[in-house]
Amino acid sequence: DVKVTQSSRYLVKRTGEKVFLECVQDMDHENMFWYRQDPGLGLRLIYFSYDVKMKEKGDIPEGYSVSREKKERFSLILESASTNQTSMYLCASRGGGPGTDTQYFGPGTRLTVL
């Protein structure tokens, strides 16, 4: 059974703190993604990675960085959290190749920045 796990379901942090969101997949997928989900805006891509140590900016990378040291793990980092980063963060992974390959999503981390 496919599995994408995220380290926390709920997280509360203070403005200015450094925040790490961890995502692990057990499907040996090359591609991993971080999205944020906000009401009325759908999902927006923050960063993605198509291989270990490779990363590409998505549509809204400002204020975020990522790390992919191992194939199964993709971390999203908020260097200095701000209140406008309060959101639901969703991680996904996908096998190689276009088309019918499914993006499998984790359960999400709801981050609140006070």
Add this chain to the structure above:
Amino acid sequence: GEDVEQSLFLSVREGDSSVINCTYTDSSSTYLYWYKQEPGAGLQLLTYIFSNMDMKQDQRLTVLLNKKDKHLSLRIADTQTGDSAIYFCAEMRGATNKLIFGTGTLLAVQP
């Protein structure tokens, strides 16, 4: 524009059909997807359609694609209370195969 658009809310009665609509923008999109998100959960792929098709049926789900109008719809027959969720359409764009998601439609099924 860049947006994939959906209406925000749909309410139906149990047993009726639901039709969720989506308009997308990139005529070169190769695949279009429907995802379901139940409360407190991640997204689950429901179905997809390749851009050279105009219809796909999978049990209670029917996907219609009008490529000329860039319009995608998801019909759920005999809607059940367990179908209550947010439904996202998404288009696959470009060489990077990025998915662009719509804003999501909240489907509420009344008993």
